[in-house]
Amino acid sequence: MRKGVDIGGTFIKVLWEDGRRQKFYVKDISRDGEKFIKTIVSVVKEGEPEAVGIAVAGFTSLEGVVYKSPNIPALDGLNLKEIITSEGIKCIVGNDVSFGAFGEWYYDHRESKSLLFIAIGTGLGAGFVINGEPYLGACGSSLELGHHIIKVGGELCNCGRAGCWEAYCSSYGFERIYKSISQEYLRDYQVVEKAKQGDQTALSAVEVFKEYLIAGLVNAVHILNPDVLVLGGGLLDSMREFLGDVKERLLASVEKLPASCLSVAFSSCEEFCMARGALAMSLKLFEQSSP
Template identity: 30%
Template sequence: MTTIGVDVGGTSVRAGVVDDAGVVLATAHGSSREDVDDEICRVVGELRAEHAVIAVGLAVAGFVASDRRTVLFAPHLPWRASAVADRLAQRIGLPVVLEHDANAAAVAEYRFGGLRGARVGLLVALGTGIGAALLIDGSVYRGAFGVAPELGHLRLVPDGRECPCGKRGCWERYCSGTALAATARDMGAAESTGREVAQAARAGDPLALAAVDEMARWLGDGLALVADVYDPEVVVIGGGVSGSADLYLDKAVDRYRALMTGTGHRPVARVVRAQRGDEAGMVGAAALAAGWVGGAGRVG
């Protein structure tokens, strides 16, 4: 059973033909800065010209309604209470299902990566901000209205850094690619990106290393808080910043273990780096599309 997964981000549209084993057979790319509906139809059409597929899944950076048909809000896309799935299904001529991008990535990790076999598995995606997903017995936990869990906006620092969500002190303002660059600037570094700070740390720059250590501290703090709430068996660290996990993950895990309630008297979650990398969103979306068709409307 072959399907197409489309990862719809704030600037790009990436699509892939994916088989039952989670293997990406072909890809196509577009820009979400253009008419995003047109771009999705274009890349799907490009892939369908060479591959027989039965359904399309979209991994969306935004709030997706629990019926998997409507995007409630996507901060970097023009969709507001938009019936995206039905509209695109009519244009494409195939079943279309939606999923939050972090949920889709978690499904990919559960089916084909680091969350395999986990009864309670958590994905924490470190990128521009923090995306998160919780899987219980392989099913996505969505909350009452389809938008859980927004872990990146847990407030860790009262009156801390301003967050685009409108609050101050959110976890992602201290633990993300954006946060890494901000911390380096606060320490006196020149203007840079999180990727550049990580590269400097890898080269041994003391200030960059200090900024990475600070991010590791906040990652450990957040994981300890989340573990007290969800008690996961496995935590997968994904997103673009996970490419530098060797610089910070061991220190973050040590802090998490030290801070969790009942430390030394309870099992500790296994914390691992994501295995499916930047293809996780489209692989998970494709798997969910296959489940939608094969399971008569059931997803995740």
């Protein structure tokens, strides 16, 4: 039995091959490197899986080293694959949204030749699948679209740079947009709730957020020319009722040729997307390594 594991700063989420789902709360220890690593190992080993896919938010190499996780600093520099394989478990480790993208293709969009997955929650991640193969780049750090600059000299991103797409399209970016309009700090979910109640200031923040969302999507479509664009992540899921015009506005903003072959969909796997993608990667690994 194989499983996928999604390591986050608040929860570690697990999806088993038989459909079982598990969540482990880790926020209280996520900044304590030693405790966090012990918990990760314990969660991965639980149930004695024969193979595991592990999704990590951050710059993760093909060898399974987490070079930098802007939102989970306890993982920085960790050779996660080495740690898990030393426990006798076959595993593959990689960027969470790259794995999530493969899960979107594997389970929902097998017809796609070039699938782009954009996930927006605490941060902004992306993944790309070409002809059924996840594109990971030369050393594993491809598709860090959250850290492409959309505004020179712009807002500070959690990666330390200024003007990144994530600095505007993420939970903290959305909170900052709302504060710049209202002069009041609220959590992202509180702003979304106010927008759902018809609050005009919150609705204005949603509109600004969407402008940055579409600007970044236009860049991505022009660079990658996907035939399927899938949008997901906790923040986008929560504001889904306000995103009904995103496809129309995006198609109207990109050039005619890439627009002609582009379809836009919302992910259906919600909070277990990255665990699902990690599971799909473990299934792919297992199939390739079987006699």
